[in-house]
Amino acid sequence: MPRKIEGAALDASGAGVESFHRAEALRGWASWRQWLSPLALWRQARSSRLEQLFVGAAVGHGAFMACLPFGVWVIAVVVYGSKRLHHNLLAAMLGAALAIGPVGSAVAKASITIGYLFTHFALPDFSEATPGVDGLGTVFGAFPLSWLVGGVLLGTVLHWVAIVLVFWGLRWVPTSGTKSDP
Secondary structure (H helix, E strand, O other): OOOOOOOOEEOOOOOEEOOOOOOOOOOOHHHHHHHOOHHHHHHHHHHOHHHHHHHHHHHHHHHHHHHOOOHHHHHHHHHHHHHHHOOOHHHHHHHHHHHOHHHHHHHHHHHHHHHHHHHHOOOOOOOOOOEOOEOHHHHHHHOHHHHHHHHHHHHHHHHHHHHHHHHHHHHHOOOOOOOOOO
């Protein structure tokens, strides 16, 4: 006999079934506080293995967006994407941290190199623009298609690597389990 789950949808037999659809969050500043709360992220990571996978997907979403040529706008893109995908914003920002600082320059250069290899079958000449030294307009103006193609390819790889690493790292976090009615 299936478990009765409080607040779950009912199937044809009338038994409660688990649903991936989550209720809409609070509105206003309360929703932002909940969305950015490390405690909410910790509760999500402890609730079930499926929720741990959702945390990994949020980190992977941020890592994917960090590889694309958004520059400083990556934060706005991650916030919008996290809202639309119902991801935890704090977890997505942890993944998007790849776009910041010296790591961001290396990720941009790797994206351009991979994209240039796929589009021109040769290594790029970075004497035209140096990521991290020149402005974003100079870098993007020199390698627009290469950065976009390489960003999608590298972002996809980093997305799956982030999901696997976060899920593997959270497997030692004890889950609270689902309580059922007696």
